[in-house]
Amino acid sequence: MRQLLAQFKRLPAIVSRWIEPNFRLFRTTRLPLVWLLSIIIGLLTAVAAILFRLGIGAVQWTWLGTASEAVASATAHIPWWMVLLAPTAGGLVVGLYLQLIQPKQRAGGVADVIEARAQGGRGLPLWQGISSAWLTVMSLGCGASAGREGPVVHLGATIGTAICQTFRLPNAARRILLACGVASAVSASFNAPIAGVLFAHEVILGHYAMTAFVPIVISSVMGTLLARLWFGTDVAFVIPDYQITSLLEVPAFALLGLTCAAVAVIFQFALIGTDWIARNISMPLWIRPVTGGLAVGAIALLFPEVLGVGYEATDAALKTQLPLTTMLALLVAKTAATSITLASRFGGGIFSPALYLGAMCGGAFGLIAASVFPELASSHGLYAILGMGAVAAAVLGAPFSTTMIVFELTGGYALSIALLIAVSIATGLTQAVHGRSYFHWQLEMRGVMLQEGAHKWLVRIVHVSDFLEPVSPEAPPPPFDPDSGAPSLKATDTLEAALKTFDESGTARLPVLDQADPTRIIGYATHVRALRFFNSELINAQVEEHR
Numbered sequence: 001m002r003q004l005l006a007q008f009k010r011l012p013a014i015v016s017r018w019i020e021p022n023f024r025l026f027r028t029t030r031l032p033l034v035w036l037l038s039i040i041i042g043l044l045t046a047v048a049a050i051l052f053r054l055g056i057g058a059v060q061w062t063w064l065g066t067a068s069e070a071v072a073s074a075t076a077h078i079p080w081w082m083v084l085l086a087p088t089a090g091g092l093v094v095g096l097y098l099q100l101i102q103p104k105q106r107a108g109g110v111a112d113v114i115e116a117r118a119q120g121g122r123g124l125p126l127w128q129g130i131s132s133a134w135l136t137v138m139s140l141g142c143g144a145s146a147g148r149e150g151p152v153v154h155l156g157a158t159i160g161t162a163i164c165q166t167f168r169l170p171n172a173a174r175r176i177l178l179a180c181g182v183a184s185a186v187s188a189s190f191n192a193p194i195a196g197v198l199f200a201h202e203v204i205l206g207h208y209a210m211t212a213f214v215p216i217v218i219s220s221v222m223g224t225l226l227a228r229l230w231f232g233t234d235v236a237f238v239i240p241d242y243q244i245t246s247l248l249e250v251p252a253f254a255l256l257g258l259t260c261a262a263v264a265v266i267f268q269f270a271l272i273g274t275d276w277i278a279r280n281i282s283m284p285l286w287i288r289p290v291t292g293g294l295a296v297g298a299i300a301l302l303f304p305e306v307l308g309v310g311y312e313a314t315d316a317a318l319k320t321q322l323p324l325t326t327m328l329a330l331l332v333a334k335t336a337a338t339s340i341t342l343a344s345r346f347g348g349g350i351f352s353p354a355l356y357l358g359a360m361c362g363g364a365f366g367l368i369a370a371s372v373f374p375e376l377a378s379s380h381g382l383y384a385i386l387g388m389g390a391v392a393a394a395v396l397g398a399p400f401s402t403t404m405i406v407f408e409l410t411g412g413y414a415l416s417i418a419l420l421i422a423v424s425i426a427t428g429l430t431q432a433v434h435g436r437s438y439f440h441w442q443l444e445m446r447g448v449m450l451q452e453g454a455h456k457w458l459v460r461i462v463h464v465s466d467f468l469e470p471v472s473p474e475a476p477p478p479p480f481d482p483d484s485g486a487p488s489l490k491a492t493d494t495l496e497a498a499l500k501t502f503d504e505s506g507t508a509r510l511p512v513l514d515q516a517d518p519t520r521i522i523g524y525a526t527h528v529r530a531l532r533f534f535n536s537e538l539i540n541a542q543v544e545e546h547r
Contacts, residue, residue: 031173031211031215033167033169033173034169034173034176034177034215035214035215035218037163037164037167037177037180037215038176038177038180038215038216038218038219038222039218039219039222040163041156041159041160041163041177041180041181041184041219042180042183042184042218042219042220042221042222042223042226043184043222043223043226044159044163045155045156045159045160045181045184045185045188045219045223046184046188046222046223046224046225046226046227047226048133048152048155048156048159048185049152049155049156049184049185049188049189049223049227050188050226050227050230050231052133052136052137052148052151052152052155053148053189054067055134055137055141056137056140056141056148056308057141058141059090059137059138059140059141059142060140060141060142060143060308062141063078063082063085063086063142064078064086065077065078069308069309069311069312070312071143071304071307071308071309071310071312072304072305072307072312072313073312075300075304075307076304080301083143083297083300083301083304083307084294084297084298084300084301085297086142086143086297087142087143087144087292087293087294087296087297087300087307088290088293088294088297089142089293090138090139090141090142090143090144090289090293091142091144091288091289091290091291091292091293091294091344091346092286092289092290092293093138093142094135094138094139094142094289094293094345094346094347095285095286095287095288095289095290095345096286097134097135097138098135098285098286098289098345099284099285099286101131102131102132102135103125103127103128103131104128105285105345106345107132107135107136107139107151107154107345107346107347107348108124108128108129108132108151108154108158109150109151109153109154109349109439109442110150110153110154110203110204110349110439111439111440111442111443112124112154112157113153113154113157113178113182113204114203114204114439114440114443115443115446116157116161116178117175117178117179117204117205117206120171120174120175121160121161121164121171121173121174121175121177121178122161122174123161124154124157124158124161124162124178125158126158126159126161126162128158129154129155129157129158129159129162130155130158132151132154132155132347133151133152133154133155135347136148136151136347136348137347138347139289139341139346139347139348140308140309140347140348142293143293143296143297143300143307143308144292144293144296144308144341144346144347144348145296145299145306145307145308145310145334145337145338145340145341145348145353146309146338146341146342146346146347146348146349146350146352146353147309147348147349147350147351147352147353147354148189148309148348148349148352149185149186149189149190149349149351149352150348150349150350150351151347151348151349152185152186152188152189153182153185153186153199153349155181155185156181156182156183156184156185156223157178157179157181157182157185157204158181159181160177160178160179160180160181160182161174161177161178161181163177164177164178172211175205175212176205176211176212176215176216177215178204179200179201179204179205179212179216180200180215180216180218180219180220181219182196182199182200182203182204183196183197183199183200183216183217183219183220183223184196184219184220184222184223185223186199186200186220186223186401186405187220187221187223187224187227188223188224188226188227189227190405190408191224191227191228191231191233191408192224192404192405192408193220193221193223193224193408194220194404194408195401195402195404195405195407195408196220196223196224197213197216197217197220198400198401198404199398199401199405200216200220201213201216201401202398202400202401203396203397203398203401203439249418250418250421252369253386253418253421253422254421254422254425255365256362256365256383256386256387256390256422257390257421257422257423257424257425257426257429258425258426258429259361259365259387260358260361260362260387260390260391260394260422260425260426261390261394261425261426261427261428261429261430261433263331263357263358263361263387263391264354264357264390264391264394264395264426264430265394265429265430265433265434266335267335267338267353267354267357267391267395268395268430268434268438268441270335270336270338270339271338271339271342271343271350271438272441273339274339274340274342274343275339275342275343277343278343278344285345288344288345289344289345289346291344292340292341292343292344292345292346293344293346295337295340295344296337296340296341299333299336299337299340300337302333303329303330303333303334303337305330305333305334306330306333306334306337306338309352310334310352310353310356311352313330313356313359313360314352314355314356314359314388317359317360317362317363317381317384318359318363318381318384318385318388319381320363320381320384322360322363324364324367324368327360327361327363327364327367328360328364330356330360331357331360331361331364334353334356334357334360335357338350338353350395350396350438351392351396354391354392354395354396355388355391355392357391358384358387358388358389358390358391358392359384359385359387359388360384360387361387361391362383362384362385362386362387362388362390363381363383363384363387365383365387366381366382366383366384369383382415382418385406385415385419386415386418386419386422387422388406389402389403389405389406389419389422389423390419390422390423390425390426390427391426392405392406393423393426393427394423394426394427394429394430394431395430395437395438396437396438396439397427397431397436397437397438397439397440398437399423399424399427402423403419403420403423406419407419462494462495462533462534462537463491463492463493463494463495464489464490464491464492464493464494464495464498464512464525464530465491465492466495466533467495467525467529467530467532467533468489468491468512468522468523468524468525469523469524469525469526469529470522470523471521471522471523471524478521479519479520479521480511480513480518480519480520480521481519482513482518482519486511487501487504487505487507487510488510488511488512488513489501489510489511489512489513489525490512490513490515491512491515491522491523492515495530495533495534498510498525498530499527499530499531502527502530507527508526508527508528509524509525509526509527510524510525510526511523511524512524512525
């Protein structure tokens with residue numbers, strides 16, 4: 001009894017020793033502030049997403065007479081030359097804006113957000129985000145064939161990054177708040193809070209750390225609540241209650257996954273190939289969107305369903321309102337229109353086009369399957385839902401979040417088995433061909449190799465200034481002769497370049513020169529210190545992903 005009482009008296013001390021380190025870590029990582037800021041970021045991003053959609057509708061109204069998403073139907077009430085002229089005139093406005101105002105002379109997207117995450121939540125200036133959003137509003141409002149979700153993700157991440165600049169936060173907290181903006185953007189765009197959480201983790205952060213989960217969920221919920229207050233609680237696509245006819249259809253679901261993989265692969269090749277052609281054609285920058293807009297307008301004369309985001313045609317495929325020949329034709333037309341749009345430097349994303357192509361592919365597959373096995377095949381509307389998820393997941397490289405987006409967009413949770421089969425096969429086969437998502441292809445075109453792991457991109461974002469030993473002002477070093485051929489470094493050199501210089505020179509210690517005055521030594525970098533800093537950053541990255 002005495003021993004029990006003694007143990008009981010020690011209980012508070014034991015509990016304190018258990019809780020105190022965890023609570024200290026909670027405070028030192030600034031998580032209470034991160035939770036608070038996640039609410040603010042979620043609300044601000046939702047407001048931005050609402051204004052973004054209203055802006056697209058306002059621009060669209062000027063030539064189409066409606067701000068709704070029924071673009072194809074509205075074109076029947078305007079003259080043909082207006083369909084041709086609107087994307088062309090919009091291209092002129094976009095081209096002049098790119099030439100004279102827009103930073104980097106292109107609109108931002110999801111790839112820029114992933115790159116900013118790798119750089120510690122930095123690299124997304126607020127003006128660039130607002131400017132890119134305006135550019136995309138003009139592009140989609142005039143009929144450019146692209147998606148609106150990627151630009152909203154970029155805008156949300158920009159808002160998160162801008163708020164981070166007000167506070168001195170560690171890189172891990174900055175990355176979390178950047179992902180909070182992304183989660184709110186996705187949830188506000190799709191009315192899909194769970195998908196917003198998964199997309200932020202899967203595509204942007206690349207991990208599911210517990211410390212990131214709470215603020216990202218808070219931000220996603222805030223975005224959804226505000227968007228529902230404005231747009232209502234309806235899902236994006238209201239579809240009939242489809243059911244799987246027989247489990248004997250499982251081979252058909254697998255074959256659909258194979259077919260969707262082919263569509264996704266061709267779509268990515270079309271995007272990459274058209275971009276390559278555009279880069280190798282010499283013309284003034286402002287002319288590119290004009291030419292692209294004219295081409296998109298010409299396609300829209302035959303297939304007005306390619307204009308804008310394309311949700312009207314996607315919805316029609318899900319409701320079995322399109323014949324087989326139309327869906328097959330729209331597969332080709334939308335692929336061409338979207339590839340031309342993005343290669344011409346219009347603003348826009350690929351998420352909506354991927355959903356569109358998936359719906360057409362699945363719907364066409366379902367009609368063919370029904371003609372071969374009429375007693376077994378389910379409605380081709382069901383196959384359109386499955387195709388929508390499979391193609392989007394394969395192109396974006398985001399099977400988990402895309403599956404959840406399709407569930408939340410359509411309310412079709414009963415189709416989970418079929419959707420998972422189609423998504424997994426399409427994603428796996430697309431990865432086998434391309435080896436990366438479209439976003440990571442964009443990054444690799446810029447020399448950012450995130451797909452190969454942290455050790456590959458850390459050597460490119462860490463600079464000599466991060467680990468150099470500055471010279472003492474009391475004992476200034478002798479001047480350096482840059483014509484001597486002696487090895488040296490600059491503070492702006494990357495860790496990769498520094499390690500290469502150490503290796504080639506066989507020197508363990510190198511002078512670091514002033515950028516403005518190459519004869520002045522501002523510090524020294526040692527091989528051991530560079531490797532120690534690199535190892536420390538690798539460890540920090542691993543800890544962040546598992547905490």
